Amino acid sequence: MSTIRDVARAAGVSVSTVSRVFNQSSLVKPETRRRVEESARRLDYAPNPTARALSLNKTQALGLVLPLTYNEFFMELVRGMDEAAVSLGYHLIITGSHNRERDTIEAISMLRSRVDALLVISPNVPSEAIAAALPTEIPVVSLFSPRYHQRDATFLVSNERGAGLAVQHLVELGHTRIGFITGPEANVDSRERYRGYLNALQDHGLPHDSSLVAPGSFTVPSGMHAMERLLRLSEPPTAVFAGNDFMAIGALKALHRHGLRVPDDVALIGFDDVPMAQLMSPSLSTIHVPIYDIGYRAVYHATELIAHPQTTDPLSVRFEPRLVPRTSTLGCSALSS
Amino acid sequence: MSTIRDVARAAGVSVSTVSRVFNQSSLVKPETRRRVEESARRLDYAPNPTARALSLNKTQALGLVLPLTYNEFFMELVRGMDEAAVSLGYHLIITGSHNRERDTIEAISMLRSRVDALLVISPNVPSEAIAAALPTEIPVVSLFSPRYHQRDATFLVSNERGAGLAVQHLVELGHTRIGFITGPEANVDSRERYRGYLNALQDHGLPHDSSLVAPGSFTVPSGMHAMERLLRLSEPPTAVFAGNDFMAIGALKALHRHGLRVPDDVALIGFDDVPMAQLMSPSLSTIHVPIYDIGYRAVYHATELIAHPQTTDPLSVRFEPRLVPRTSTLGCSALSS
């Protein structure tokens, strides 16, 4: 690869001039600019990003630490992030924490000083060690993470509100015995959804029966087990609200296995609206979370923070979910696509 | 952040010595090493990766260009790649081509000279422009890509063989009218699977009825439409082999809508075994592709190529798929999990 000095020599100018041409910057005589551009083209020259990074102390890269599980959910997020990053001239360096503290910290320290900002998703690991590992010299944006890890900006979902919508939907359909499948105990979203469930029951004047709450862990099998458990009750719920779509899918599987019909015997609603939800049969009613948008906005804000280092208070944005009623609660009466 | 010179000054040695200490390299007197390490710790020093990259002309990063669609499939691939990359001390810089030539080329040129090797997935875009855009100064590993884009190494799936397994399975179940839903015309995997289908029919002495082949594009809706089309035939197939799982899922949806039972009325088999396949009801029979392993191996090989620049002929590895029979072909007789 040819360097800036090659171009300078070929064009008969100094490196400073070549640099100026490539940075649109200050005034270079049009004639000179033309000559430089011509030489650059002939030599197939492109500025070396590494050298540029060293000189400017800017890498034009964003680091992303996320659990590479829950495939669909995070892929959608990454799509949004990539779209934003590319359009803003940044790169995304991705590395997976396996929801383990050690891996998360290691990822952070490998990324730090290699990126201009860090995006961290650590929903299941509220840990002091992680909080301490977050760099201070670059902006940190956290998503779906405990208050503990929040730094310059945080992007969250209005989980309580979303849970309220889910319960309200079921109540409006006439259900009074509404079960709930929780996510992992440590997970912030999970806890908020649970609280939303409880509050909504109260708002609608329904009694809280703790036997209707079954523990899960945001995975398909856990949803299946939780549903099995609810079905063993002497008086099972007529509707179940699962803390996320994956568990709802597990629950669906359990209901099928027991020969129960959804929604006739048991109505079912999930949370997140992963692309898969509408592909199940019956298609899964759920609470839509704008995953793609959240990713996009998070990256956008990260680059804002890079350009204008945090002067004001930390930002915290909550995205509003919305109800997406489908067959798993409405039945086939609604002949949707 | 403190620099190598700060440490040198603090320890009363030269920068060369500090550099040596941090590169395990040549002999430094133990006493000196101790002093340097001590100072480094006190100053919270860590070598600057950018400076290191510039000096060594190695970034310790791998570039990945892939279409960020087909969520589940690629996420699984990325998981494997990340795992390998981290364990080998590399970073993964991901950027999405949207299956568009322009975006792919742009991604390649942004990544090039920022990474030590390139991993490219461009299944749908056999383009001369892309082939020309591939850098020559670093290793290029391609996955699921047309011969056209193949360079130092290629990782592929034995699609013909896989298709053969699918057809054989259906034949063994007694089917003779076996439909096929194709993927995008330009897609390599799609074409190979189609060829495998045709060959297998011939091998089993079945006639080829071109009306049983419906075009799709590897997406859920396209699978649905293709199935609708097959159902409009005067004599529809009794079994359908879809070119990938997503289209099989679409076909399943179409069959449900028509009130047809799977597999009693129509048996269905897909290809890829994305995690979702076993979650459908009925669970989807399919041809398993070791997606995670392919990602892992591809990255591993990329780092091998970095360490020992290509001396031998280009490598081409085909992964062998295997049949995963589930309910969508077997029915409930097999009470699988």
Place this chain on the structure above:
DNA sequence: ACACTTCTTGAAACCGGTTTCATCCCACCA
């Protein structure tokens, strides 16, 4: 014709590492 801006350009320092090559020191051997 002269002093004074305003443009344009280049030399050199700098970013933070690695590496070559020379030097110094010391032990070892004749």
Place this chain on the structure above:
DNA sequence: TGGTGGGATGAAACCGGTTTCAAGAAGTGT
């Protein structure tokens, strides 16, 4: 005791850009 070889260290060049600062060129007004 003096020469020699090897181990430990440092000075300086280098990687490929950006940027400061100063100087030269060109243009303006009187």
